[in-house]
Amino acid sequence: MGQLSGPTDPTADAHWEHQQPRKGFFTDTSICIGCKACEVACKEWNHNPSDGNLELLGSSYDNTGALGANTWRHVAFIEQGQERITEARESGRALVNLGMPGIGPPGAAAPTGPDLAEVDTTPPDTADFRWLMSSDVCKHCTHAGCLDVCPTGALFRTEFGTVVVQDDVCNGCGTCVAGCPFGVIERRSDGTAVVAAQREDQHAEHPAVPNVGVAQKCTLCYDRLVADEAPACAKACPTTSIKFGNHDDMVETARERVAGLHAQGLTEARLYGANELDGVGGTGSVFLLLDEPEVYGLPPDPRVPTADLPQMYRRAGMAVAGMVAAAAVAFLGGRA
Amino acid sequence: MTHSEFDSFRPPEPPRRRRPGGKRGTGRRDSGDGSREMSMVPEPEFTSYYGRPVVKPAPWGDEVAAYLFLGGVAAGSALLGLGGQLTRRPALCRNARLSALTAVSLGAAALVKDLGRPERFLNMLRTIKVTSPMSVGSWILSAFSVGAAVSAAAEIDRISRARLPLGPLRTLLQAAEGPAGFEAAFFAGPLAAYTAVLLGDTATPTWNAAHEELPFVFVSSAALASAGLAMITTPVHEAGPARKLAVLGVVGDVVAMRVMEHRMDPVAAEPLHQGKAGTMLKWSERLAAAGGLGTLQGGGNRAMAAASGLALLAASALTRFGVMEAGLSSARDPRYTIEPQKNRLAARRAAGITGDSITTAR
Numbered sequence: 001m002g003q004l005s006g007p008t009d010p011t012a013d014a015h016w017e018h019q020q021p022r023k024g025f026f027t028d029t030s031i032c033i034g035c036k037a038c039e040v041a042c043k044e045w046n047h048n049p050s051d052g053n054l055e056l057l058g059s060s061y062d063n064t065g066a067l068g069a070n071t072w073r074h075v076a077f078i079e080q081g082q083e084r085i086t087e088a089r090e091s092g093r094a095l096v097n098l099g100m101p102g103i104g105p106p107g108a109a110a111p112t113g114p115d116l117a118e119v120d121t122t123p124p125d126t127a128d129f130r131w132l133m134s135s136d137v138c139k140h141c142t143h144a145g146c147l148d149v150c151p152t153g154a155l156f157r158t159e160f161g162t163v164v165v166q167d168d169v170c171n172g173c174g175t176c177v178a179g180c181p182f183g184v185i186e187r188r189s190d191g192t193a194v195v196a197a198q199r200e201d202q203h204a205e206h207p208a209v210p211n212v213g214v215a216q217k218c219t220l221c222y223d224r225l226v227a228d229e230a231p232a233c234a235k236a237c238p239t240t241s242i243k244f245g246n247h248d249d250m251v252e253t254a255r256e257r258v259a260g261l262h263a264q265g266l267t268e269a270r271l272y273g274a275n276e277l278d279g280v281g282g283t284g285s286v287f288l289l290l291d292e293p294e295v296y297g298l299p300p301d302p303r304v305p306t307a308d309l310p311q312m313y314r315r316a317g318m319a320v321a322g323m324v325a326a327a328a329v330a331f332l333g334g335r336a
Numbered sequence: 337m338t339h340s341e342f343d344s345f346r347p348p349e350p351p352r353r354r355r356p357g358g359k360r361g362t363g364r365r366d367s368g369d370g371s372r373e374m375s376m377v378p379e380p381e382f383t384s385y386y387g388r389p390v391v392k393p394a395p396w397g398d399e400v401a402a403y404l405f406l407g408g409v410a411a412g413s414a415l416l417g418l419g420g421q422l423t424r425r426p427a428l429c430r431n432a433r434l435s436a437l438t439a440v441s442l443g444a445a446a447l448v449k450d451l452g453r454p455e456r457f458l459n460m461l462r463t464i465k466v467t468s469p470m471s472v473g474s475w476i477l478s479a480f481s482v483g484a485a486v487s488a489a490a491e492i493d494r495i496s497r498a499r500l501p502l503g504p505l506r507t508l509l510q511a512a513e514g515p516a517g518f519e520a521a522f523f524a525g526p527l528a529a530y531t532a533v534l535l536g537d538t539a540t541p542t543w544n545a546a547h548e549e550l551p552f553v554f555v556s557s558a559a560l561a562s563a564g565l566a567m568i569t570t571p572v573h574e575a576g577p578a579r580k581l582a583v584l585g586v587v588g589d590v591v592a593m594r595v596m597e598h599r600m601d602p603v604a605a606e607p608l609h610q611g612k613a614g615t616m617l618k619w620s621e622r623l624a625a626a627g628g629l630g631t632l633q634g635g636g637n638r639a640m641a642a643a644s645g646l647a648l649l650a651a652s653a654l655t656r657f658g659v660m661e662a663g664l665s666s667a668r669d670p671r672y673t674i675e676p677q678k679n680r681l682a683a684r685r686a687a688g689i690t691g692d693s694i695t696t697a698r
Contacts, residue, residue, distance in 0.1 A: 004467070057386075058386075059385075059386040062386075065388065066388055066389075068392075076385060078385070092697070095695065095696070095697040096697040096698075098685065098690045098697070145538075145539055148467040148468065149467065149468045149469065149470060149537060149538070150465070150468055150470075150471075151460055151463075151465060151468045151470035151471035151473075151474055152456075152459040152460060152462050152463065152471075153462055153463040153465065154459070169456075169459060169462070170452075170453070170456075170459075171451050171452065171453045171454075171456035171457060171459045171460065172451050172452015172453045172456075173450075173451055173452070173460070173470060174394050174395040174396055174450075174452065175394070175468070175469075175470045175534070175538075177392050177393075177394050177395055178391075178392070178393070178394035178396075178538035178539060178540050178543075178667070179537070179538050179539060180391065180392065180539060181391060181539040182390070182391070182539075183389060183390050183391040183392040183539075184392075185392075186392055186395075187395045187452050188452075189395070189452075212452075213451075213452030213453045214452055214453060215452075255698055258697065258698055259698060262697070262698075270695050270696065270697055271695070271696050271697070271698070272694060272695055273694055274696055275691075275692070275693065275694060275696045277691050277692045278692055278693060278694040279692070279694065280694070283694075289695070292383065292695070293694070293695055294382070294383050294384055294385070294390070294670075294674045294678070295383050295384075295385065296385060297384065297385030297386075297388060297390060297670075298390070299390050299391070299673055299674065299677055300674060300677045300678050300681055300694075300695070301677035301678065301680055301681040301693065301694065302539070302677070302694060305536070305537045305538055305539055305544055305547075306467055306537060308536075308537075308547060309467060309469075309533070309537055311547075311548075312469075312532075312533045312536045312537055312547050312551075313533060315547070315548055315549075315551050315552075316526075316529040316530065316532060316533050316551040317529075318551070318552075319525075319528075319529045319532070319551035319552045319554070319555040320525030320526055320528070320529045320551075320555065321525075322552065322555060322588070323411075323412075323415070323524075323525045323528060323529070323555040323556075323558065323559055324415070324525050326559055326581060326584040326585065326588070327412075327415040327416070327419060327559070327577075327581060329580065329584065330419065330563075330577040330578070330580035330581040330584065331419040331422070331423050331577045333577075333580060
């Protein structure tokens with residue numbers, strides 16, 4: 001049993017013979033244009049069936065809804081007015097002034113950023129309305145809840161430090177679905193790609209959907225990585241909003257980018273998942289967000305449930321002792 | 337008292353309410369100057385992405401809740417079986433062993449049925465993973481089932497007056513019967529408790545917040561349910577220990593549930609009191625109390641004992657279905673994920689811990 005929480009290198013912990021640097025995404029939502037090329041490229045490459053009935057969800061341009069068994073990239077659209085923009089800017093500024101995170105030993109020369117309290121925060125081009133677009137994806141956590149709780153070993157850590165399901169091993173128990181603090185992994189429930197009623201005949205001829213009843217999620221295009229190719233979504237992204245590379249470089253790029261945005265007065269910019277001291281040990285997919293994470297449907301303080309597992313086993317042990325003691329008392333107390 | 341032509345477009349003011357129990361806070365008086373009119377600022381509310389859930393509910397149906405119940409019944413029955421075996425109560429021993437095998441078989445079948453790929457159920461035993469309560473639980477369930485099956489087979493052979501076509505295996509079965517009872521009882525406690533760890537070790541807000549006390553709730557529920565079943569199946573003169581176990585289980589169940597609700601995050605505890613889950617858990621407590629009282633008052637009367645046992649079984653089933661439903665509904669509403677997380681993050685920041693947030697400025 002490896003380490004359950006805290007900073008670590010999952011690639012090294014997986015003990016592969018041929019060790020590769022940890023790979024990851026940096027999704028810079030400040031330059032996302034919401035074209036959904038990543039969603040399409042992902043579906044095409046991975047042969048993922050469609051979700052739902054092509055309904056309009058009434059959530060701006062997002063008719064995909066959420067990440068799931070069939071959707072491994074999901075572009076979120078959020079429309080915001082002046083008031084919300086100001087709030088985002090304030091919450092970002094508060095974050096800057098927290099002086100976080102401390103990297104390295106405490107007390108060491110932690111880089112203290114500029115105090116942005118006095119910076120002119122007049123936004124350059126989004127005075128009273130903005131449209132946030134963000135392409136969400138599996139986080140490939142350092143401490144992955146789904147991987148920890150998988151009973152069959154179907155989920156495994158690849159040599160690239162990513163988390164992948166083996167379709168032929170998973171028996172669809174669904175534990176990983178509840179184990180993911182980000183709501184990413186899901187059991188594929190429906191084998192039919194139902195579209196419009198009139199086109200039923202046409203779609204009846206489509207090939208059967210693979211891997212029904214099995215947990216599915218982003219593999220970070222494992223099949224492409226082993227061939228030294230970038231994942232489909234990153235390759236398709238026209239604005240380089242989705243960047244792919246070695247995880248360390250991605251975090252470095254993200255830090256430079258957020259510092260640059262802050263220098264422009266965009267204090268609402270912040271990183272999500274770049275801190276290895278957080279509840280999941282840092283994520284493999286790092287994001288640059290322009291508002292609080294929950295606005296994008298991301299949890300504000302995720303924690304891998306397995307971090308508390310030793311304590312849970314201790315409590316369960318005490319409960320077992322109590323149950324046995326109760327049974328003993330029931331029998332030893334003389335014949336009633 | 338209309339001052340403006342636009343007043344008619346205002347939403348109606350809420351009716352003025354008088355707080356029972358006197359004034360609160362600074363006791364601002366209504367001076368009739370409009371200072372008490374409804375606020376034009378919207379109530380502060382948590383933000384979410386179009387109200388969509390953040391975490392996904394486990395794809396578990398009623399089968400899994402039924403397994404939580406049946407696994408508990410099997411576990412407690414194995415303990416009663418061993419007790420009966422050791423204190424020479426043949427009827428109690430026989431009934432408890434048969435109950436354990438029946439319950440664990442039904443439970444395992446329910447679990448397999450709930451899998452996305454039931455034909456791959458044996459993959460559960462493909463590996464042993466300590467970090468996965470489901471893996472640990474699968475091994476516990478398997479080990480328990482062996483003991484429960486052997487000891488129950490011996491009972492079935494005895495009931496059928498050695499008509500089972502066992503041949504030379506009969507002597508082996510008779511020799512293994514006693515140790516098998518011990519083996520099943522050894523894994524009984526873990527079988528009753530691991531399901532609580534299984535639920536606690538998830539990102540489902542209500543289950544995760546309950547992880548400290550849920551094992552105590554589950555073992556108590558297992559004890560009272562199995563004791564209830566023994567009170568139904570077994571004549572009163574041999575069911576004395578079952579009655580005591582029932583009462584201890586009821587006390588444990590009610591206390592552990594109360595402590596759990598008290599110690600949990602208050603927001604994450606809400607689903608335990610709302611909707612279907614709230615109703616089930618309320619009735620679970622009532623039935624447990626009724627069953628416990630019935631056992632204490634009329635446990636010596638066969639009919640009364642059976643009625644109490646039935647109430648206890650129902651109470652345990654409602655506990656499991658209620659906890660299951662509360663967790664699933666907490667995952668469906670983003671509020672239960674976001675609010676407790678925001679609160680704990682703010683609390684850590686207020687305490688000066690600023691280095692462990694997933695959101696960072698650099």
